[in-house]
Amino acid sequence: MFDVLVVGAGPAGLNAAMVLGRQRREVIVVDRGTPRNAPAEEMHMFLSRDGADPARLREIGRTELAAYPSVTLCEDTVTTITGEEGTFRAELAGGDVLDARRVLLATGLTDHLPDIPGLRERFGRTVRHCPFCHGWESRDQPLAVLGGSLVAALQARYIADRFSEDVVLVANGPLEVDDAVRRSLTDHGIHVEERPITRLDGDDDLRIVFSGGGVLGRAALFAFPSTTAQTDLGQRLGAEVLPDGCVAVDAFGRTGVPGVSAAGDGARSGELPGPAASVIAAAGSGATAAMWLEQELFRIDLDLPLPT
Numbered sequence: 333m334f335d336v337l338v339v340g341a342g343p344a345g346l347n348a349a350m351v352l353g354r355q356r357r358e359v360i361v362v363d364r365g366t367p368r369n370a371p372a373e374e375m376h377m378f379l380s381r382d383g384a385d386p387a388r389l390r391e392i393g394r395t396e397l398a399a400y401p402s403v404t405l406c407e408d409t410v411t412t413i414t415g416e417e418g419t420f421r422a423e424l425a426g427g428d429v430l431d432a433r434r435v436l437l438a439t440g441l442t443d444h445l446p447d448i449p450g451l452r453e454r455f456g457r458t459v460r461h462c463p464f465c466h467g468w469e470s471r472d473q474p475l476a477v478l479g480g481s482l483v484a485a486l487q488a489r490y491i492a493d494r495f496s497e498d499v500v501l502v503a504n505g506p507l508e509v510d511d512a513v514r515r516s517l518t519d520h521g522i523h524v525e526e527r528p529i530t531r532l533d534g535d536d537d538l539r540i541v542f543s544g545g546g547v548l549g550r551a552a553l554f555a556f557p558s559t560t561a562q563t564d565l566g567q568r569l570g571a572e573v574l575p576d577g578c579v580a581v582d583a584f585g586r587t588g589v590p591g592v593s594a595a596g597d598g599a600r601s602g603e604l605p606g607p608a609a610s611v612i613a614a615a616g617s618g619a620t621a622a623m624w625l626e627q628e629l630f631r632i633d634l635d636l637p638l639p640t
């Protein structure tokens with residue numbers, strides 16, 4: 333019987349495992365190798381690691397965990413978790429069965445990219461997902477923002493305000509905003525392009541090819557994909573799931589299901605409009621959830637009052 337089953341070995345799961353391993357808890361971390369930022373070669377917004385390869389961060393994390401003998405790393409997929417606080421049972425795709433007193437879900441999010449030929453291959457490089465992560469690297473260059481919704485129009489205003497005087501909103505069809513919003517784009521120097529996109533071309537020189545043959549050269553395209561949870565394990569355990577697929581957690585990282593915590597991109601407070609999706613926030617929330625799990629386990633074992 334493990335003390336804690338951690339599902340997911342991104343920054344949230346790895347950091348949680350380190351916190352628990354350092355308290356000599358028996359921890360198993362199961363990961364299927366699909367971290368959200370796999371397409372990215374650089375990560376930013378992480379003090380001391382600005383510009384580092386995100387795969388290298390995970391590799392260092394795994395190496396550091398090897399120093400804690402009570403932590404086991406396992407490459408597999410958790411398909412089902414049943415049971416209750418104290419006696420959870422997880423089934424893995426590879427056939428193994430694991431028993432654990434507590435479950436910590438650190439399973440992250442999946443990005444859903446628009447179905448435009450050539451976009452997926454460029455995601456994480458010239459197709460960007462977030463101005464916090466990669467706006468700085470795109471500064472003062474010709475940029476495009478993808479989408480025909482009000483949200484896309486607001487994002488174009490943001491990119492134009494923070495990063496570049498040369499921003500085109502490529503709506504890939506009709507831009508569905510009212511006249512006031514459309515005027516605010518043109519008043520701020522944002523050109524609107526409504527021709528459907530046929531494909532993306534180019535390497536570092538991104539080329540957006542439109543139906544009819546026109547081409548727009550840009551340094552980067554901000555695509556802002558929608559996201560959903562990587563797994564529905566939380567939902568199947570009975571946890572509250574927010575409209576964006578994240579599992580609702582309290583300040584301790586606890587879901588409403590006794591014994592089940594969650595951390596990282598796929599977990600957030602219902603009071604926030606969305607996840608603070610970043611590597612450092614994920615690692616921090618993994619640490620927080622693990623510290624409170626540890627408090628709970630030790631108080632139960634020693635028959636002491638639980639933290640409230």
Ligand SMILES: Cc1cc2nc3c(=O)[nH]c(=O)nc-3n(C[C@H](O)[C@H](O)[C@H](O)COP(=O)(O)OP(=O)(O)OC[C@H]3O[C@@H](n4cnc5c(N)ncnc54)[C@H](O)[C@@H]3O)c2cc1C
Nearest residue numbers: 340342344364365366368369375376410440596597610611
């Ligand atoms: C292209 C791109 C670039 C990014 N750049 C930055 C950046 O520069 N800076 C920044 O701060 N953030 C960046 N991010 C966001 C960053 O990737 C996430 O915030 C971070 O990875 C979240 O960590 P996590 O541990 O919550 O989830 P993840 O890193 O996604 O890890 C979740 C893990 O859980 C595993 N898993 C899921 N379900 C199961 C299951 N059933 N069984 C076993 N394992 C499972 C997955 O395989 C995965 O390894 C970027 C995101 C993208 C898409």
